[in-house]
Every structure is written in C-alpha cells, then in structure tokens.
C-alpha cells in the first residue's frame with residue numbers, strides 16, 4: 038500500500054470512529070404513531086435496531102394514534118434535552134407550535150414516513166416515500182391489468198388527514214384519470230388497520246350487490262387489503278380473481294396472500310426510514326452538513342410474477 042493510500046485509509050478510519058463515537062453519545066427521542074399495521078410495527082423495530090447499531094440511546098414513545106400524545110411526548114423530549122427527535126406524524130396539520138418549541142431549544146427534528154403542513158425550516162429533513170407516486174404506481178398497475186374492461190373500484194383510505202391517505206388517493210386518481218372505463222365508486226377510511234379494512238369492505242360488498250359489481254379494491258396499505266381479502270372470502274367471492282386487490286407496503290402477509298392467489302399487486306414501502314435519518318443526523322452533528330430537505334425512499338411494484346414466496350421469506354426477520 039502506498040504512503041498516500043495509507044494516509045487516506047487512516048483518515049477514513051478516524052472519520053468513521055469519530056462519527057460513530059459521536060452517535061454513541063447521542064440520546065434521541067422517537068415519537069411513534071402506534072402499531073396500527075404490520076408495517077408500523079416493523080418500522081418501530083427497525084428504528085430500535087438502527088439506533089442500537091450506532092450506540093444511540095433511543096427514548097421511545099407510542100402515541101396510540103393520537104396527535105395530542107405525540108405533542109406531549111415531543112414536549113417531554115425537549116424538557117429532557119435530547120440531542121434530536123424523530124417523529125412519524127399521525128396527521129399533517131397542527132405541528133407548528135411544538136416544532137417551533139423544538140427549534141427554539143435547538144433540537145433538530147426529523148420526520149419519518151409522513152409529512153406535515155408546516156414551514157420547512159421547522160425540521161431538519163423528512164425521510165419518506167413519494168406517496169403520490171405510490172398511488173400512481175398502484176393505479177398504473179390497475180390500468181394495465183383491466184385494459185379496456187369496465188372496472189368499478191372501491192377504495193380503502195388510510196387515516197383521515199394523514200399525508201399517505203391524501204397523497205395515495207391523489208396519485209391513484211391521477212393514474213386512472215382519462216381511463217373512462219375505470220371509476221372509484223366507493224371510498225372510505227379504514228384507518229390503516231386490518232379490522233377496519235375488513236369492516237369497511239363488508240359495507241362496500243353489501244352496498245354493491247354482494248360484491249358482484251366490484252372489479253377491484255385499492256387499499257392505501259396492505260393491512261387493510263388483508264382485512265378486505267377476508268371480507269371478500271366471507272362473501273363467497275374469490276379475492277385476486279373475482280375482485281382484484283392492489284395495495285401499498287409490501288409486508289410479508291400480502292406476499293403470503295399473493296402465494297395463495299388472493300392479492301394482485303403491492304407497492305413496497307421500506308420500514309427502514311431510521312437508517313437514512315440517523316446517517317443524516319450523524320453528519321449534521323459532526324460538521325453541520327445540512328441534508329436534503331426530503332430523502333425519498335423507493336416505491337417498487339410487486340406482483341405474483343415477482344416470486345412472492347421469496348419476497349415473503351426475505352422479509353421475515355427484517356423487523357416483521
């Protein structure tokens with residue numbers, strides 16, 4: 038190894054050691070929404086793993102779906118003087134005051150997986166998918182699947198007022214606009230949960246002639262799709278055949294449903310939002326490197342042609 042290569046290696050080892058030493062000294066607060074879905078539970082465990090890997094002390098607060106609990110938790114983190122705050126905001130609005138308090142306390146805030154309607158200078162960065170794109174990918178898949186056939190779609194929306202519910206609806210509508218054979222005939226929130234997805238789908242089936250008028254269900258997450266699949270089966274129809282099922286997340290259960298022929302497409306959302314968030318934070322703490330305001334994760338489409346058994350196996354142990 039040349040002298041210069043040795044120098045470069047020593048410098049990179051020193052940089053890695055100093056940033057991991059810096060990360061190891063950090064205490065971070067994480068205000069999580071709750072555990073409404075398989076994806077959410079995976080995000081929680083991946084975030085804990087990512088913090089542990091870096092030697093970060095993570096203070097975890099489960100808000101049980103309530104924004105007021107999140108605000109209370111963030112205020113608690115500020116009072117404790119944490120080094121940074123991660124927050125997955127349950128809804129888009131109502132964050133200005135608490136984020137301003139964090140800013141005044143000079144505590145950087147990083148948004149995970151959902152956005153806020155607030156000034157961008159109130160958070161360091163946001164690590165999330167392009168949720169409009171997710172809806173668009175799902176809608177484009179349906180357009181391709183039904184071709185010229187008439188298709189009445191029922192839509193299971195996510196939590197009212199959350200950015201994924203707003204944006205996934207928008208993206209899907211953009212994809213089917215101009216395809217007059219496809220229309221959304223019913224749309225209601227299932228709050229991103231399996232039980233509400235099932236309950237709302239039962240209502241849709243009753244309202245639409247026992248389901249005979251429905252060609253597809255578009256669910257804003259896989260858990261609601263899995264609930265809908267159960268409702269379709271209970272109604273004596275075949276999910277995946279009589280009624281197409283398209284959703285978002287890429288959790289193991291939707292791949293199991295694909296293996297069983299009961300689901301047709303999903304758009305993957307990685308549960309690892311914390312990895313890029315903590316890397317951005319480490320660089321910021323080390324030398325003030327300001328990350329991009331939006332760090333966008335991938336949105337990949339999976340169908341039964343994409344080895345669903347392999348995808349199921351690959352995800353087991355990854356926080357699911």
Ligand code: AHR
Nearest residue numbers: 074076077150201229258
């Ligand atoms: O914000 C991401 C969404 O929230 C996931 O798609 C869903 O499963 C979760 O509850």
